[in-house]
Amino acid sequence: MIANVLGENIRQFRLAHNWTQENLSSVLCISHQVVSKWENGLTTPDAETLCSLAQIFGVSLDELCGISPQKVNIIIEEIEQKTNETNSTYHSLYSEWSIIEKHLSVYPTNEALLFSALQFLRTMYNKVETEKQKDTTNALILKIAERILDFSKNDSHRSFAHYNLALYYSAQVSLKNSDEQNKNYAEKAKNHADLVLYKDMHKTFYHSFGTISAEEERTAREKTLVELLDATKRACENLLRHYTHHTSENDQATKDTRLALSEFVNRVVSFSNTLPCSRTVISE
Numbered sequence: 001m002i003a004n005v006l007g008e009n010i011r012q013f014r015l016a017h018n019w020t021q022e023n024l025s026s027v028l029c030i031s032h033q034v035v036s037k038w039e040n041g042l043t044t045p046d047a048e049t050l051c052s053l054a055q056i057f058g059v060s061l062d063e064l065c066g067i068s069p070q071k072v073n074i075i076i077e078e079i080e081q082k083t084n085e086t087n088s089t090y091h092s093l094y095s096e097w098s099i100i101e102k103h104l105s106v107y108p109t110n111e112a113l114l115f116s117a118l119q120f121l122r123t124m125y126n127k128v129e130t131e132k133q134k135d136t137t138n139a140l141i142l143k144i145a146e147r148i149l150d151f152s153k154n155d156s157h158r159s160f161a162h163y164n165l166a167l168y169y170s171a172q173v174s175l176k177n178s179d180e181q182n183k184n185y186a187e188k189a190k191n192h193a194d195l196v197l198y199k200d201m202h203k204t205f206y207h208s209f210g211t212i213s214a215e216e217e218r219t220a221r222e223k224t225l226v227e228l229l230d231a232t233k234r235a236c237e238n239l240l241r242h243y244t245h246h247t248s249e250n251d252q253a254t255k256d257t258r259l260a261l262s263e264f265v266n267r268v269v270s271f272s273n274t275l276p277c278s279r280t281v282i283s284e
Contacts, residue, residue: 004041005066005106011039013057013064027056072110075103079116083123090127097124097140109151118144118164134171142168159196166192170235236265 014024014035021039025032028049037043045053054064062068082088082096100117107113121144125137141164148161169189173182 006044006064007039007041009064009066010035010053013053013059014039017057024056028052067107072107072113075107076112076116079113079120083116083120088123088127090124090129090133093120093124093127094133094136097121109147111148111152111154111157114144114148114152115154115157115160118148118160122164138168138171162192162195166190166196167231170231173235233265233269236261 014021021032021035025035028035034043038045050061050064054061057064079100082093097120100120103113104117118141121137121141125134125141128134128137145161145164145168148157152158152161166189169185169192172185173189177185
């Protein structure tokens with residue numbers, strides 16, 4: 001994709017100067033066949049030649065390579081439109097993801113684009129129907145969330161990445177893993193959740209970036225807590241089902257563990273129900 005965009009731009013800038021491929025190749029001291037391969041997306045110029053082309057055409061490297069804020073904004077608007085479609089399915093979103101990945105290959109560290117991509121993946125995760133789809137989407141969430149933490153300085157974007165990573169690692173806890181693995185996943189989930197809950201988030205969630213009052217900020221934080229409590233509840237219930245399925249009903253240790261998990265789930269539900277905004281998120 002990058003080669004195609006760059007090649008088309010070279011062609012357009014060359015034609016704007018009323019040059020033939022031979023004219024351009026003569027200035028660069030190369031064959032016109034090389035220019036033809038660039039313009040057809042078959043090869044790309046090296047770094048030194050790219051700088052020469054930018055100087056020849058009187059444009060920046062970003063312009064030459066097709067990188068512009070206007071294009072990114074258009075891409076983000078398209079992603080948000082797909083994210084907000086109420087009738088979307090997992091398969092329709094997953095097919096759209098391949099297009100988003102191509103955009104990310106052109107703008108791999110653009111903060112706003114990465115944030116929109118992560119929102120898209122969270123919506124896609126909510127549409128999963130099978131464990132395979134869940135695992136596929138979770139792997140993509142992990143990759144994009146970690147990239148946001150690597151490159152973004154935006155507090156809202158970073159908090160949303162931590163939120164998704166907290167959900168990701170809590171979902172990895174399973175009887176299929178060793179105790180040590182589960183302990184490691186649980187610790188990572190807790191660390192990311194702590195960063196979401198207790199650092200200054202600047203009203204990160206539910207598109208409440210413009211909120212200014214203390215009450216609105218408290219509500220945003222409260223919703224975040226409820227989401228994480230809900231994730232904890234679901235993780236415990238999944239663990240309880242796995243534990244019941246793979247162990248003996250007559251074993252006392254099994255009974256004690258099941259009882260402890262059930263009581264913990266009840267405590268989570270009880271606590272979350274004390275929060276006003278929990279009625280629409282957590283149910284027993």
